[in-house]
Amino acid sequence: MEWVDDAIVLGARHFGEGKLVAEVFARDHGRYGGVVHAGRKSQPILQAGNVVHAGWKARLSEQLGFFSPLELAEPHATRLLDDPIALAGLSSAVTLVRAALPERQAYPQLYDAFMVLIEAMPQNDVWPALYARFELGLLSAIGYGIDLTRCAVTGETENLAWVSPRTGRAATYDAGLPHADVLLRLPRFLIDPEAQLKSGDVADAFALAGYFLERRLFDQRGENMPEARAQLIQRLGFAGRL
Template identity: 40%
Template sequence: MEWTGEALLIGVRRHGETSLIAEAMVAGRGRSLGLVRGGRSPKLAATLQPGNTVQLTWRARLEDHLGIFMVEMLQARAATLIADRKRLYLAQLVCEHLRLLPERDPHDRLLGMALSLLDHDPDGAALARFELTLLDELGFGLDLSSCASTGVTEDLTHVSPRSGRAVSRAAAQPYLDRLLALPSFLTARGNASPDDLRAAFRLTGHFLDMHLWSARGIEQPPTREPLIDLLTKDEAPPSERR
């Protein structure tokens, strides 16, 4: 068995004295793992860094085997990421999110969003939309199309923390202390203030914890809260900066 594809490296771990097991998001193939023989050598150290885009060739005797990766650098990002704390935290968080996906299940929409996040200035609004999409792709998507109580499709301002369904401004009034705020930029294009971003990450974080972190007995990625702090200190979104 053999295939070749372009991939985003999202993780590596040691295997034996000289090798690594690399984890990557491969276009059309999803999250894939493979053994890189000699992966701990100085020659491959710069290539096998999460955040880099590589060409992978995977070989195995049977399809369900771990297999062997041959790796060739296509786009090096690691050095740029290390030089900027915000970019580094963003890359680490995106890679941790992608590692939640089932193995060998294509998620090219998420891969495209991840590459866009890594190749542009850190953008809190884009990251929040990425987290919403991650929930959707894993089967836990929020229903933000209409009010859970009245069925109206306009002036949706909150989300039920239990059902993940939107609630209109009027219907939300008696329950404001129980609902999660729904920033308008998540349902319509527009700028996001620092307060909007904080509300968006509270929303996505609640459902990521409900369906993924707590459900799997894992902690949220350690870079998420520090990154949110950095992103919400900006006075204006990237689209408005000069």
């Protein structure tokens, strides 16, 4: 059993003497672990967020297996070392992928969205909004997506401004206004890529995605939301970027 694929490093841990178990998110194979010899050359490669060209091999498919080769393609983590907020964003995204995705199941569209997010992280005015979209894309990929295409009350596709926390369906501004105290705000940029970001839009997007991540994913598992996500929101808030 073997495959070769492009992958995003999710992390690594020690595994006996002179070895590591690396975890990657491969485009066409999903989240995989494998043994790597822990030489000095391998340590920088295995920084979470780096992109690698990976080969995975095992005698039987259910075995842990090992990576050979594991070659650095893009050192994204290294490029963000001087930007603690971007590093926090990368850490949060990696943590969500590790926590949410089942092992050995491919999510090529989510992989591509993750790559877009990582490549945008040097652009401070761009990536927080992309991050929020990535979270909603992750929910959709694992079957917990919300419907932002039309109003659940009127069927209209314009002027959508709210999301029901109960159904995950959108509502127009007028239809939802009488219930605004219990509805979640829907920032325009989440449904219109050309929409201009307004103050508070990123915060609303984080609140929207976070609500459904918590209720539909982590609560169902009896788990808490990853602390890395809370730390990211805190850092963005202190920097005035929400």
